[in-house]
Amino acid sequence: MNSLILKDFISLKSYSKSLAIIIGFFTIITFTNDELSFLSGMIILIMSMLPITSFSYDQHAKWDLFSQTLPVSRKQLVMSKYVLGIISIIAGAILAILLNVVVLLVKSLEVDVWYLFLANSLIALVALLYLSILIPLVYKFGVEKSRLLMIVVLAIPSVLAIGLSKAGVSIPVLDEITPAILVAIGLVLVVCVMLISYVISVRIYMKKDF
């Protein structure tokens, strides 16, 4: 399975330059507007899209068919996409923390590492949740249709949140728990969702004809 992940990273190599430029661009913006959470959000979101990008490279090369000639199982193929996503998102979160620290240091502001860790972990968890919903959709509908679904999946929670706050509904529990507990609860939730997502993806992928 390591080889499968290696293959995806090599595929994404050419993509990494544009990635670096985009991240550099957002970092520079952050110097002017001080929106650190925006920078984190963008980096982690972009990184979480890497598995989806790898799906489109796969489609281009008809990798699904070719992979069937190799001594790897379909389960391993599915698993490798999840691991790729986890690695990308963790790398994104680390990069986001580092860039946040850089921005703070350059502007000689106080660096609260614990706070940065919690904030970025929370964003990373949301990204993992997002990816867990997306991957089965890509397996079911293909990567092209999923680009549209990606936006829908992203829009639904935002619309819900705005709707709830406009209606004056607030969730009192959220105001009381500390960020650390929120991250811990989030982690458990994300692990469960990811496992379910993996099982669904395997089921879809096992049935496929190429």
Next chain:
Amino acid sequence: MEHLLEVKDLCKTYHTFSLKHVNLTVPKGSIVGFIGENGAGKTTTIKAIIGAIKPEQGDIQLFDQSIDNKSEKLKQDIGVVMEGSFFYDDFTPKQIAHVLSGVYAHWDQEKFDAYLKKFKLPATKPIKEFSKGMRMKLSLIIAFSHDAKLLILDEPTSGLDPIVRNEILEEFLAFIQDENHGILISSHITTDLEKIADYITFIHNGEIVFTEEKDNLIYNYGLLKCGASEFDQLDVTDLIGYRKGQFQIEALVKNKAQMKKKYPDFLIDAVSIEEIMLFHVRGMNE
């Protein structure tokens, strides 16, 4: 173990096409040519063998073991070339080897490098700059470098120039020198198969028409030629198919020796595999 590959009673239905009870074997030490027109079911059969599609019925055995149980393990020993499906275009042979060395248990990097040199393929150029022939050679090198015992090749020589084609055919013959090796080649370029195949399996409309030893095929079948007026003297049941020209009629017959006795006044010529294929298809359409 007699057979490297054995396909029994394979069935798969699509909307407009179906494979019907396909049987196919690749004995040890032999090259099996799998012929048929485009869309006859060659690629579909191969896809079923590698597990890329799920057949409704049938048993497929690689090295005497059913692929249902441990196909990943069995795939260690096969090399497959499917047209148009490979690594992403930006990969170089070196990167491909890097990935595959972790996939194949018997990967031999030295062998890979030596073959790259032999075929004059650049190790660090992306494969999008490769010609069709170079890609085919790279696929073969991969198969040789992981010590594959069975090669399954879907249209390996189509679109290649005669020089590269012959180079590749020679590699096939060298590969088969080891009696534990075998090759299944699907192709509609029957002249290639005439050169190297030991057996010919002919598929038409998803059904196997025949499997025969190539030498028997060429020896047994004949092309009977007669004038249009003489055609009435022939028993139509003896003919597999025929082609009516303005003045002459050509008909494919089986059991050439027997036919020569039955129709001593007629000319019966040798026939190529391509003509056998053509007459079968035409004869069945009528």
